[in-house]
Amino acid sequence: MTTGLQIALLGGALLAGGIVLLAWRLIPAQPDLADVLRRNSPEGVKEQAAADTAAAAGEGFAERLGVWALRRFPTRVWGRTPTKELALLRIPLHRYYGEKVVFALVGLLFPSLLSYFLAVSGIQVPVAIPLLGSLGLAAGLFFLPDLNARDDARKARQEFSRALGAYSDLVALERLGGAGARQAMELAAEIGDSWVFRRLSEELSRSRWNGKAPWDALHALSDELGLPELAELADVMRLSKEGSQVYTQLRARSEGLRSARLSEELSSANSASERLSIPIGLLAVMFVVIMITPSMLNLMGGL
Known part of the structure; x- marks a missing residue:
């Protein structure tokens, strides 16, 4: 059962988060010089123009969310953007940002929804578990588009x-x-x-x-x-x-x-063969254990 203390803690956390967000919005911030220069550079203007065009064209939810995030959040929030990988794959920056935000929202909501269904089913979960799980999963999924972009760009x-x-x-x-x-x-x-x-x-x-x-x-x-x-x-x-x-x-x-491509493919094939030898070896060990186990049991029973 959810206790009054847990409800009070959750309500206090939500109230404190709302106050922090309101103060962050109203207090004048010191702009990041590097971010300002990047936004006003030819590349930044091109990115903003592409985002405006996407918003005018009425693209999907992720793209519109990426346009909003591109305008609202400073560059340091996103970490290191795989610019070359995105240019190679021809993925617009606003779509990439939108995917990161969508993945983070999914990670943020999934543990809470799961804990709610468990509570409906009669299984009580402490409040700290879905809270920490939401933060951890949101942080992990936030960087998933980076891994996808780098893997696709490598191929x-x-x-x-x-x-x-x-x-x-x-x-x-x-x-x-x-x-x-x-x-x-x-x-x-x-x-x-x-x-x-x-x-x-x-x-x-x-x-x-x-x-x-x-x-x-x-x-x-x-x-x-x-x-x-x-x-x-x-x-x-x-x-x-x-x-x-x-x-x-x-x-x-x-x-x-x-020749370089052939060497890479041979190296990849050798690595795959080595990985394949591990389960084969384990299977051979299990087969030997199965074969000798009855004899060992008979021998121990005779002793």
Whole structure:
């Protein structure tokens, strides 16, 4: 049974939390200089414009909640944002923030709802258990989108590296056929239909219209997405502008990418084989124990 003391403690905690939130809202805060500069930087203005566009387009609940959180909360509340991972996956920042808030709310409410259903069923749970469980689960689920973004970005980078080897071969063949550096890069990007080739084609087309060299555009894309292999390809194509024959270098680069991917896949396969040997060994031990147990019992009974 819930005692009067527990009700009083819960009511006092809610009242104190309300007073703290009201004071936090009304007292003028000292703005974080780094946060202010980031919000007024070109990247911050672009993020805010994307959030306003999403709000005007009437996106889902998580996106609208992310727009609200983006406007209300300072950057330090979110911790380290995986900016490169989100850019690689093309996840808007307001959607990412919205997912974090939704996950935190789910973690905050689930233990309380569970304790309520247990109380209805006649099982009394101390107030501290759902309270601490809500805070712990909310904190854990708050960082779950970070783990998901980093895991998805790792897989996307592996796919990008695999496709970049084929793209290097195509650029080398175009250069061997007499195409110029920009033309070879653009024609090679139009051949593939995967998201990697489409991303390269978009960046090269954008560089044509803004007057930027294609290798500089790929360098900027490499820095934005965290893809060092793409920066190396851009350096090789920059040499072609200076009259260097890059066919051999491009083919060697593609071979190096394929060899690196093969080594990673072999290492992954070896790790999987080692993990598989553990349950097989345990199964063998259990089989031996089952086989010798009757004999041991008979021997002990005879003694």
